[in-house]
Amino acid sequence: MSEVNENNSNIETMGSKLDETIENNPELKKVFDSVPKPNEEELEDIFTNEDGTIGDEEFNPEDMAGLDELQNLFKMFGGGDGDSILSTPKLVFQKIDPTADLPEYAHPGDAGMDIRSIEKITIPARGHKLVHTGLRVRIPEGFEIQVRPRSGLALKHGITVLNTPGTIDSGYRGEIGVILANFSDKDFEIRKGDRIAQLVFAPFVSARILEGDVDKEETDRGEGGFGSTGVSEELNKEEPVSENGAEYKEASKEDPQKS
Secondary structure: OOOOHHHHHHHHHHHHHHHHHHOOOOOHHHHHOOOOOOOOOEEEEEHOOOOEEEOOOOOHHHHHHHHHHHHHHHOOOOOOOOOOOOOOOOOOOEEOOEEEEEEEOOOOOEEEEEEEEOOOOEEEOOOOOEEEOOOOEEEOEEEEEEEEOOOHHHHHOOEOOOOEEEOOOOOOHHHHHEEEEEEOOOOEEEEEEEEEEEEEEEEEEOOOOOOOOOOOOOOOOOOOOOOOOOOHHHHHHHHOOOOOOOOOOOOOOOOOOOO
């Protein structure tokens, strides 16, 4: 089979499986149906060669450069073997300490699963420590795990995840560690088996990095950065911010030289 025919066959197979996937998933079908589709004239323009012929008699491998990305996206949406967004992807955890506990969701529908400490450790007041969990994890490609604080620890004890949200990439195979910070004035003791953080399992999209003119498309905001929208009109008037970032107050009318 030629490279052209093989690629065409791959696309046809993916297309038929994608149609089946969409039909079997009402939510995905709703999104798909809402996207404008090209008409016959637009499709003809897409597949017309420069010499006016239709098809790919003069096949250029670069034309299929996006096929791998299309196949990966197709798998994520349930069109292939293994994990996908629509087929409840799996996380495989390995205990490197036999007494470690697997993460678990406290309630149905929770976004975050609780992860526990494998050790007894004290987080000093105004300090931070790395807390071990005794677990490794295999994350499917196209997904990440976000490590987030537990609201109860934050509100009651001032304990949070220092680099929140922490990120565990799919290529990482080491032990899961949680950097806990103590913003209170008292030492805080973590006991073995305590719930110390939440893990949120989420898909992501990798971008193509390009160099270009970012002002090609203007926006209303422009270069407005930190605090550009303010908190309220009153606060904006009372304490404007200078170009170098230093706060100042308007000079009084009595002394125009005062700044």
